[in-house]
Amino acid sequence: MSKILELREKRNKIWNTAKEFLDQKRGADGFVPAEAAAEYDKMEADMVALGKEIERLEHQSAYDLEMSKPTSAPILGAPTKSAEAKIGRATDDYKKAFWNAMRTRGNEGLDAVVKNALQVGTDSEGGYLVPDEFERTLVDALEEENIFRTLAKVITTSSGDRKIPVVASKGTASWIDEEGAITDSDDSFGQVSIGAYKLGTLIKVSEELLNDSVFNLETYISREFARRIGNKEEESFFTGDGSGKPTGILAATGGAQLGITTAGATAVTIDEVLDLFYSLKAPYRNKAVFVMNDATVKAIRKLKDGQGQYLWQPSLQSGTPDTILNRPVHTSAYVPTIAAAAKTIVFGDFSYYWVADRQGRVFKRLNELFAVTGQVGFVATQRVDGKLILPEAIKVLQQKA
Numbered sequence: 145m146s147k148i149l150e151l152r153e154k155r156n157k158i159w160n161t162a163k164e165f166l167d168q169k170r171g172a173d174g175f176v177p178a179e180a181a182a183e184y185d186k187m188e189a190d191m192v193a194l195g196k197e198i199e200r201l202e203h204q205s206a207y208d209l210e211m212s213k214p215t216s217a218p219i220l221g222a223p224t225k226s227a228e229a230k231i232g233r234a235t236d237d238y239k240k241a242f243w244n245a246m247r248t249r250g251n252e253g254l255d256a257v258v259k260n261a262l263q264v265g266t267d268s269e270g271g272y273l274v275p276d277e278f279e280r281t282l283v284d285a286l287e288e289e290n291i292f293r294t295l296a297k298v299i300t301t302s303s304g305d306r307k308i309p310v311v312a313s314k315g316t317a318s319w320i321d322e323e324g325a326i327t328d329s330d331d332s333f334g335q336v337s338i339g340a341y342k343l344g345t346l347i348k349v350s351e352e353l354l355n356d357s358v359f360n361l362e363t364y365i366s367r368e369f370a371r372r373i374g375n376k377e378e379e380s381f382f383t384g385d386g387s388g389k390p391t392g393i394l395a396a397t398g399g400a401q402l403g404i405t406t407a408g409a410t411a412v413t414i415d416e417v418l419d420l421f422y423s424l425k426a427p428y429r430n431k432a433v434f435v436m437n438d439a440t441v442k443a444i445r446k447l448k449d450g451q452g453q454y455l456w457q458p459s460l461q462s463g464t465p466d467t468i469l470n471r472p473v474h475t476s477a478y479v480p481t482i483a484a485a486a487k488t489i490v491f492g493d494f495s496y497y498w499v500a501d502r503q504g505r506v507f508k509r510l511n512e513l514f515a516v517t518g519q520v521g522f523v524a525t526q527r528v529d530g531k532l533i534l535p536e537a538i539k540v541l542q543q544k545a
């Protein structure tokens with residue numbers, strides 16, 4: 145039995161014990177005594193800790209699988225033709241020149257071949273476009289940091305705005321008398337425009353560490369870039385107002401539609417979760433997911449349906465999330481916690497939220513700005529936008545004001 149499966153079964157056992165304990169201690173008034181609530185909270189904390197350990201092990205397993213892949217394959221037969229030559233930013237010369245430039249002062253002292261390779265990716269603002277292999281690494285890391293990118297539809301644009309046609313209203317059929325005229329009923333179309341907003345971060349590295357060949361500069365920059373950019377992206381994809389940043393799902397204008405408003409400002413009931421579920425049209429529910437804050441999940445765990453079954457169910461299968469009403473549950477720190485007027489639960493098909501990446505992430509090396517402290521700065525920038533293409537595809541639960 146694998147360690148991950150063992151932990152999942154242990155987590156499920158704790159959850160079943162916690163449910164039985166909660167049922168036994170809950171009084172006729174529906175409340176749980178303070179002493180019992182504290183003991184239940186401890187069991188729930190153990191379950192949450194196990195969940196995080198399972199996630200870490202799953203990530204570690206994925207990394208081990210990636211690292212175990214062979215770097216080359218044996219030649220089993222006579223070669224029939226030479227390998228296709230790489231061009232532009234995919235060339236080994238460009239990749240080598242890029243990282244040499246990152247470790248040295250610009251392109252001083254580099255030979256003519258390296259300088260020419262760097263010109264392939266020279267940015268108009270003076271930066272160097274990231275080599276193809278490294279750019280793909282960055283995208284992978286962003287997905288690890290940013291839960292939103294695993295749910296949304298991600299596209300790549302080269303320049304300018306991307307115009308997306310959307311059916312605003314659909315035509316209908318009608319019954320017709322014999323020899324009667326057919327009534328016109330045309331579809332009407334709208335258009336959503338996705339542009340690109342600039343997102344950047346500054347990374348500082350000491351000169352000693354930079355010149356140490358043991359230090360893996362590529363890994364450090366990609367991880368740090370992913371962490372910073374991923375967090376800020378996810379925040380905007382949820383709460384951005386479209387002013388200098390993407391329009392988030394929770395935005396008052398351009399965001400998701402309101403599914404249900406709760407009766408209480410600081411609580412959510414089982415009926416309100418069901419109302420949110422069925423406020424979404426059936427075709428969207430097939431691929432819909434719940435997204436909420438960890439604190440909201442904690443409150444949802446105590447809710448039961450009409451048959452006495454708990455609404456939240458833990459996952460026993462590796463790589464699959466927990467569920468509510470048989471739909472996956474994801475958590476994000478950028479969805480508000482339960483409070484008056486807050487939009488606390490998001491439910492819908494996130495593939496209708498489009499994330500547009502502008503091709504070419506850019507790095508710049510700052511040689512002199514931090515020279516007095518013995519550091520070298522690296523500015524990493526990315527241009528990205530995000531919009532909900534079809535508002536009816538995602539519904540939100542909002543607390544009473």
